Amino acid sequence: MACSCRGRSGPRGFPSRNYSLSLNSTFPESGWRRTWPTHLSLPTEAILRKSENMTTKLSGKVALITGASAGIGRACARVLAEEGARLVLTARRQERLDELKQLAEKLGTRAISVLGDAREESTAKNTVGAAMQTFGRIDILINNTGVGNYKNLIDTSAEEYDDMMDTNVRSTFLFTRHTVPVMLEQKQGTILMISSMAGLYGFGGEAVYCATKFAQVGFAQALDKELRIHGIKVSVICPGGVKTEFALGRGRTQEGVNNSDMLEPEDVAGAVLLACKQSPGSRIIEIQMRTMAEPLA
Numbered sequence: 280m281a282c283s284c285r286g287r288s289g290p291r292g293f294p295s296r297n298y299s300l301s302l303n304s305t306f307p308e309s310g311w312r313r314t315w316p317t318h319l320s321l322p323t324e325a326i327l328r329k330s331e332n333m334t335t336k337l338s339g340k341v342a343l344i345t346g347a348s349a350g351i352g353r354a355c356a357r358v359l360a361e362e363g364a365r366l367v368l369t370a371r372r373q374e375r376l377d378e379l380k381q382l383a384e385k386l387g388t389r390a391i392s393v394l395g396d397a398r399e400e401s402t403a404k405n406t407v408g409a410a411m412q413t414f415g416r417i418d419i420l421i422n423n424t425g426v427g428n429y430k431n432l433i434d435t436s437a438e439e440y441d442d443m444m445d446t447n448v449r450s451t452f453l454f455t456r457h458t459v460p461v462m463l464e465q466k467q468g469t470i471l472m473i474s475s476m477a478g479l480y481g482f483g484g485e486a487v488y489c490a491t492k493f494a495q496v497g498f499a500q501a502l503d504k505e506l507r508i509h510g511i512k513v514s515v516i517c518p519g520g521v522k523t524e525f526a527l528g529r530g531r532t533q534e535g536v537n538n539s540d541m542l543e544p545e546d547v548a549g550a551v552l553l554a555c556k557q558s559p560g561s562r563i564i565e566i567q568m569r570t571m572a573e574p575l576a
Contacts, residue, residue: 337555338363341414343406345397345454346424348375350523351473354544355421355551356390357382362552364419366390367410369402389414397424397450400457407457416465419555420458422451422495423473432486440487447491451498459506467510469555472499473547476519476567492517496565503564512562514554518547519569540572 342359346352348370356366360383368376368390376392383390393409395402410417426446428439451472462468477485478492499515506513520541547568554563569575 336363337419340364340418340555341367341410341416342419342421342555343367343369343410343417343454343458344421344423345369345406345450347379347392348372351518351521351544351547352421352423353379354548355423357386358545358548358552359419359555360386360388360390362556363388364555365414367406367414367417368392369395369397369406371396397454398445400453403450403453403457406454407461411461417458417461418465418468420454420462420468420470421473421551422454422471424450425473427485427488429485429488431484435487443487443491447488448494448498451495455498455502459511462506462511463509465510467559469512469514469557470499470502470506471551471554472496472513472515473551474499474515474517476517476569478515478517479567499565503562507562512554512557514563515565516547516550516554517565517567518542518550519573521547540570542568542570 337359340363342356342364344352344356344359344366347356347366347368349372352370353375356368356379360366365388366379366383368379369392370376371394373392373394376394380390380392391409391413393402393406395405397403407417424446426443428435428443430439455470458468458470462470472495474495475488475492477489478494478496481489496515496517499513503513521544522541523544550566550568554566557563567575
């Protein structure tokens with residue numbers, strides 16, 4: 280069945296012209312068809328080309344994901360694999376990584392994994408090295424590794440402080456530090472920090488956690504100024520609470536998380552995908568996410 284529409288007035292700011300749209304030539308994936316008239320105005324054609332570029336799948340792109348074995352990392356791996364990206368996965372649980380590799384292969388793409396602790400520089404070096412040896416490039420880096428500690432300051436030990444700083448901040452620095460030279464050579468790339476609304480607003484009982492997440496936001500903002508001129512995009516995703524193992528952290532219960540109105544990992548993965556699929560001439564700086572059940576802060 281064919282569908283067509285006609286009119287005389289273009290969108291505001293564009294010339295008024297006759298235009299027609301007909302679904303009569305095959306779209307590659309859906310089987311629908313289309314034809315564009317030769318008199319379609321150039322500005323509108325440019326918009327259509329930009330829209331098509333933005334929705335192009337990530338086929339051939341290589342995405343490195345830290346903390347990939349569960350939660351947001353796993354959800355990101357799945358959604359990027361569904362879009363055709365090849366995956367470089369790192370985490371501390373080999374069996375989870377193996378399961379995720381098998382899932383990626385079922386979705387028609389390739390994946391490799393590197394077992395290791397993201398807080399260790401050797402893990403970052405080994406993971407970047409494995410990506411280059413296997414795929415020869417890294418297009419997307421998702422700094423997802425993190426840990427939460429939801430305690431009042433006087434109940435937080437120096438060891439817990441070090442653990443959060445190393446896991447949330449040091450790992451972000453290490454993987455970015457060893458991936459950026461690859462992207463500079465390529466003259467393109469996308470770096471994403473999975474931060475938090477706690478990186479934008481202070482919350483009582485989370486002072487040290489907030490400090491680590493504010494650090495990620497500042498790191499991303501500074502890197503955007505440093506790397507944009509080299510064709511590298513830097514974005515930060517700031518979700519509220521998400522129903523994952525991470526949400527338990529130290530100080531919450533499984534029942535409390537399950538019964539909450541927190542975001543789902545797939546919600547955050549959708550925002551990550553949006554940032555990864557921007558057209559070459561645009562970049563997303565920051566995304567703030569809350570459920571409809573929560574106020575902004």
